[in-house]
Amino acid sequence: MSTYCISDIHGEYDRYIKMLQLVDFSADDTMYILGDVIDRGPDSIKLLEDIIARPNVHMLLGNHEQMCLDTLGPVPEFGARQLWQSNGGGKTRSRLLYVCTLPQRGKILRFMAGLPEFMDITVNGRRFHLVHGYPGDDRHRRLWGRPAPYRPPPLENCTVIIGHTPTSLISGDDKTPLSIWHGNGVICIDCGCGHKTDLRRLACLRLEDMAEFYV
Numbered sequence: 729m730s731t732y733c734i735s736d737i738h739g740e741y742d743r744y745i746k747m748l749q750l751v752d753f754s755a756d757d758t759m760y761i762l763g764d765v766i767d768r769g770p771d772s773i774k775l776l777e778d779i780i781a782r783p784n785v786h787m788l789l790g791n792h793e794q795m796c797l798d799t800l801g802p803v804p805e806f807g808a809r810q811l812w813q814s815n816g817g818g819k820t821r822s823r824l825l826y827v828c829t830l831p832q833r834g835k836i837l838r839f840m841a842g843l844p845e846f847m848d849i850t851v852n853g854r855r856f857h858l859v860h861g862y863p864g865d866d867r868h869r870r871l872w873g874r875p876a877p878y879r880p881p882p883l884e885n886c887t888v889i890i891g892h893t894p895t896s897l898i899s900g901d902d903k904t905p906l907s908i909w910h911g912n913g914v915i916c917i918d919c920g921c922g923h924k925t926d927l928r929r930l931a932c933l934r935l936e937d938m939a940e941f942y943v
Contacts, residue, residue, distance in 0.1 A: 734762070
């Protein structure tokens with residue numbers, strides 16, 4: 729039994745399936761996805777439906793899922809559609825509105841509305857705090873916050889795992905394939921899926937031994 733974390737798949741269903749195959753993901757394993765499954769890439773709906781169908785895959789809310797809910801939820805927020813569109817949400821919106829059936833769309837939106845903003849888990853006695861953006865007391869920070877290379881650890885005796893920020897933006901390395909970034913008490917696993925660069929990869933971290941996998 730193994731515990732895995734991935735983040736920011738952004739519609740790249742093929743990479744997601746290849747990652748499950750690479751780690752030999754089974755019914756005895758657990759996968760945590762730290763948000764931003766949707767937008768930019770071609771297969772956001774297919775990804776969400778796969779995640780919904782797997783009882784051992786647990787997803788957190790990302791800022792892209794929140795933008796979707798702000799736009800298509802029961803009380804749309806002013807300016808939400810424009811913000812979502814500018815962040816690559818156009819294809820997801822079109823598929824939800826014009827391709828999905830009404831029950832299918834309702835199931836997906838209810839699923840996203842029920843996603844937690846963070847999770848605290850313990851693996852082999854080691855504590856982990858999982859969150860999309862950055863730990864904090866307010867939703868905006870948890871969904872949109874970003875790490876800084878020399879910031880002190882955000883939590884005591886706990887390793888924080890985040891997505892949201894492509895690791896090349898933290899490391900400053902835009903010449904080599906993106907890889908997992910290790911900071912002070914923080915690990916960022918967003919390796920650029922959905923972005924228009926050949927250096928992007930989907931990263932996966934196994935929490936039992938901190939092994940890294942890439943596709």
